[in-house]
Amino acid sequence: MSAVPAIRLSGLTKEFGGVTAVNGVDLDIVEGEFFSMLGPSGSGKTTVLRLIAGFEQPTRGSVELFGRDVTHAAPFDRDVNTVFQDYALFPHMSVGENVAYGLRVRGIGRRERTERAREALDKVRLGSFADRKPSQLSGGQRQRVALARATVVQPKALLLDEPLGALDLKLREQMQVELKEIQRDLGITFIFVTHDQDEALTLSDRIAVFNEGRIEQLGTPSEIYDAPVSRFVASFVGTSNLLDDAASQTLLGRPGVHSIRPEKLAVSAPDVAVPGVAGTVAEVIYSGNSTRLIIDLDSGQRLTVLEQNDRSRLADDARGDRVHVAWNDSDVVTLSAPPAASIA
Structure with a gap:
């Protein structure tokens, strides 16, 4: 693997009038990495992608591709290509002609571009579809x-x-697997923009979580999910029980803001001799492979618990049931520490 990053963003900033869409982003993406930029609409992730592609020019900062500064280079002068959500296939061309179009623009001869198009279609398991029209797919x-x-x-x-945003759930899940396999086979760097947390966690080697034009957290999927650094990441990536300072002092016996994932909580009957806090089941939401319980604690807090519907789940919980909720302290994530005491 090269010591030079595939993509390096330094102080990247983009302003549209009085709005700062991207605010001083510094980022290195490794060659051969499947890297995802995750965030809600308006977080800056798509603008960063367009800045890398050359479709937008930065207000400040720089873009380097494989050690070459391309900040002001035209899109066609950057060794990258873009796949959009709407596919943008030419309806009057066959599948093979669509795939070969970029080679044709580059002046590649008919025989070579036909052969290379067939090879590219073989890699995505569509080698026999070259003569079809996009409408037939x-x-x-x-x-x-x-x-x-x-x-x-x-x-x-x-x-x-x-690129998977227009697909239905079942097809999107299938394409997630295929996309990762294609990336592994090709061995090139993929930069994937999505607002879908499950896609990012499933596909990525690393994820940058964007919020208000900045990277809120950068890490592997497990780091992002298991160790969120802020309220925003904890609530945007997956579901979290967020405990403010008052709730933390009541339930954890310590100040600060904390988070715990619903699947890390355990529910038992109130007569079972295990540590926990008492509460009442307010809602039961069945989701096939799991059940989500909304529990109102006697201390005034509300917690969400996620239970897998497997053989270990001995009984169904119902609204109004009295329960105990417990957790391991190691599963509690500190999002912000209490402010340091001032010295008089």
């Missing part, structure tokens, strides 16, 4: 054609702007 197949078209020109990095 499913949504997932069109997405794979878009991937083949983007990779046939052999870019060093592929930028993906919410």
Whole structure:
């Protein structure tokens, strides 16, 4: 692996009038990495992708691709390609012609571009679909054609702007697996923009969580999920029980702001001799493989508990049931410490 990052962003800032869409982002993306930029609408992630691609020019800062400063280079002068959510396939062209189009623009001869297009389609398991029109394909197949078209020109990095957003849930889950396999087979850097936390956690080697134009947290999926650094990350990535200072002092016996994931909580009957806090089941939400319990504690707090519907779940909980809720202290994440005491 090269010591030079595939992509380096330094102090990257983009302002639109009086609005700062990207605010001083510093980031290195490793060659061959599947890197996701995750955040809600308006968090700056798509603008960063457009700055990398050259579709926007930064107000301040720089963009380097494989050690080369491309801050002011045109999109066609950057060794990257982009896959968009709407696929942007030419409806009048066959699948093979769509994939070969970028090679044609580059002046590659007919025989070579046909061969390379076939190879690219083979990599996405659509080699036998070259003569079909895009209208004859499913949504997932069109997405794979878009991937083949983007990779046939052999870019060093592929930028993906919410490419699975238009697919239904089942197809999106299938494409997540296929996308990771394609990235592994190609061995090139993927930069994936999404607002879907499950996609980011499933696909990524690392994730940057964006909020208000800045990177709120950068880390592996397990680091982002198990050790969020702020209220925003804890609540945006997955579901968390957020305990403010008062709740922390009541339930944990210490000040500060804390978080604990619903699946880390355990529920038992009140007559079972285990440590815990007492409460009443306010709502039961069945989701097939799991059940979500909303529990109102006697101390005034409300907690969400997630239980897997497996053989270890001995009984169904019902609204109004009295329960005990317990947790391991090691599963509690500190989001902010109490302020230091002032010295008089």
